Amino acid sequence: MAKELKEMTKRADNYSQWYNDLVMKADLAEQSAVRGCMVIKPYGYAIWEKMQRTLDDMFKETGHVNAYFPLLIPKSFLSREAEHVEGFAKECAVVTHHRLKNDPNGSGVIVDPAAKLEEELIIRPTSETIIWNTYKNWIQSYRDLPLLVNQWANVMRWEMRTRLFLRTAEFLWQEGHTAHATREEAEEETRRMLDVYGTFAEQYMAMPVVKGVKSASERFAGALDTYTIEAMMQDGKALQAGTSHFLGQNFAKAFDVQFVNKNNELEYVWATSWGVSTRLMGALIMTHSDDNGLVLPPRLAPIQVVIVPIYKGPEQLAAIDERVASIVANLKAMGISVKYDNDDKRRPGFKFAEYELKGVPVRLVLGGRDLENGTIEVMRRDTLEKETMALDGIEDVVRNLLDDIQNNMLKKALDYRQSRTIEVDTYEEFKERIEEGGFILAHWDGTPETEARIKEETKATIRCLPLDGDMTPGVCMVTGKPSARRVLFARSY
DSSP, X not given: OHHHHHHSOOTTTOHHHHHHHHHHHXXXXXXXXXXXXXXXXXXXXXXXXXXXXXXXXXXXXXXXXXXXXXXXXXXXXXXXXXHHHHHHGGGOEEEEESOEEXXXXXXXXXXOGGGEEEEEEEEOSOOHHHHHHXXXXXXXXXXXXXXXXXXXXXXXXXXXXXXXXXXXXXXXXXXXXXXXXXXXXXXXXXXXXXXXXXXXXHHTSOOOOEEEEOOGGGSOTTXXXXXXXXXXXXXXXXXXXXXXXXXXXXXXXXXXXXXXXXXXXXXXXEEEEEEEETHXXXXXXXXXXXXXXXXXXXXXXSOSEEEEEEOSHHHHHHHHHHHHHHHHHHHHHTTOOEEEOOOTTSOHHHHHHHHHHTTOSEEEEEEHHHHHHTEEEEEETTTOOEEEEESTTHHHHHHHHHHHHHHHHHHHHHHHHHHTEEEOOSHHHHHHHHTTOSEEEEEOOSOHHHHXXXXXXXXXXXXXXXXXXXXXXXXXXXXXXXXXXXXXXXOBO
């Protein structure tokens, strides 16, 4: 394991390679035999499960229920909402046949030409169309509203350039799809779910985010407004960590979803959709991890505490085992996930390196001499600080330490973001400073032409119009035309 760590690329040398090395060496995921797809390994999936469980609870607290909709969407459905189909057309995988047969030449199987589908089916890139076709049957009256549904699913978008977790052809996500009687109610839902994502990012991932609304050219295909949470990674690039879309009545009109209101009049339904994906795994890694491996916030770590014994002979191990048993029981009673690693096939040094690489927040080491002295060694993963402490009452110490690590990780990430967020007023300065990475707040004249020019010349995009940003009017850094406010620019993943 120590050798593996030595072989891992340093962040300062090649950040992109460091990320790939870490995903692989920490046993999070690997490339699959299918181009552009990944295998999420058990440890990586355990982190995703904790994310999923937490988010699912938060959705249910806000009145949402889970359902499941088909993986395959009739091609004609995508044609009904023009912006939507245009936005996803280049990424769609298409099912054209329903049967294989043995190759008469004896070289395996071939597609049976007689099994061509009457209508091609699209593997879902997102589910608005199939869901709104379903909602037409579920919604007749105002009494059926609001409809607050979420699904946990896989989707496919035929990405040409992939990177584990950040951009893969198939990925896991949740997608909420809600229907409302009024515009106000739908807009309120859109903002509510953005706040849920923001809370999750900061309180569980320890990842500060900027909440804002996307520019017209960056919004979701078929939406009137797209709200986003944007996070800064350690290389100064932005990562869109979650989005919430106000869809207006676009999909309701496309699929003729109407309801009878309280005045006995027919109206089109108002809609939202919102989602986060396994991309959050990439965000988690790149926000906190270091050259020694993963650094996981305690609230999402599959193993929050690991205990490693150091002993000579079976008698000493038996004494340590006995003492550790009560520590494990007490920590579990506190709701803390703990692993006691007394596996004799691996040396302590190997174990230390492995758990450091996998980002376990707290490591306890108990040796024979510690047992005699009533002490135990405590190491925290976020700062790598080690301290010898009293064995009695160590459970309360660990509980408080986990809270401290969680808070410290958020503070560190927030301080880093603040140190790399600047305001600029001229385009020349913008072009210079964007090369350094980080977030730039600058004035923009609000036109898609200027936005496209900035993107083409600097590779920076408008990440969002921050909801709590500086609303002071000014002049566009590129054209000198009036600007309503500063917007957030960055290069991004």
